[in-house]
Amino acid sequence: MVEIDKGLFCDLAKFYGEAFHLPPLAAKIYSYLVFDFERNGVSFDEFVEIFAASKSSISSNLNLLLNLNIITDFTKIDERKRFFVMNEKYMKIRFEEIIEKMELELLILNKLKTFRNTSDETALQKFDIYSNLFNKNITNIKDTLDQL
Template identity: 50%
Template sequence: MVKTLEIDDQIFHKLVNFSMNNFQLPPLAAKIYAYLTFDFEMNGVSFEELVEDLKASKSSISSNLEILLKSKYITTLNKIDERKRYFTLNPDYVKIRFGGIIDRLEREVDILEDLQVLVKSRKVEENSSFYINKMDIYTELLKSNIIQCTNTLDALYK
């Protein structure tokens, strides 16, 4: 089988480590995700190619593909007149990922606003006003991040 993807080893290893550390992916799932990242034309990569190029067993590749499919990092393609499935990065993953980030930020803002109401309803001491000021600054940062993420998603998915 001929490799269909040209992989830059240095970037590949950086992406594997990033995926393991930031997405909490197992090592082989991170390798599959990194490998699929080099499918710039989004043609998809076959199961057989993953087994051969990543030098892993069929069962290991299969179980790690399931992890990536369930967490929506990847998706499958079915080509006309072919029975085999091809795997590619999920084109909507950025929307899913940043949608989750926006949701967490909004929940944190809600909690902070509840805390601010509680602190302001109590006797304000010198230290409390310092605390309120810091909380206001942090809340505004979170709100501006929500706006920025929302605007970016809107621009990406018009």
């Protein structure tokens, strides 16, 4: 079993539940995996024991996390069990999705500016500030992802 800090575990479960829109058990499973620093993996049976939940609940929540690419699974050569770990590529996937949404919003905003066709300096200045904010954040996130 993985050693955890219960207070930090609760904070993580609440945060991931809200940030990733996860049901409580899925957020707890993911939070538990955060403490698997050695990436040894946690088996299905361990999750059933740790969370005292039904096999079907554990199974459906693991499948949800797998489908969202938040976790991955593997089998060890000498065992038939599946082990689950955090997807180390998930943060990159998550931030790439954020970039896509910001780029799409910026594109729509530009179309709106063209449609409005105003000469109001205040409105144009606000648009430029908003647009610069998007561009700086997109560039910053892309540069950071390149470093990963």
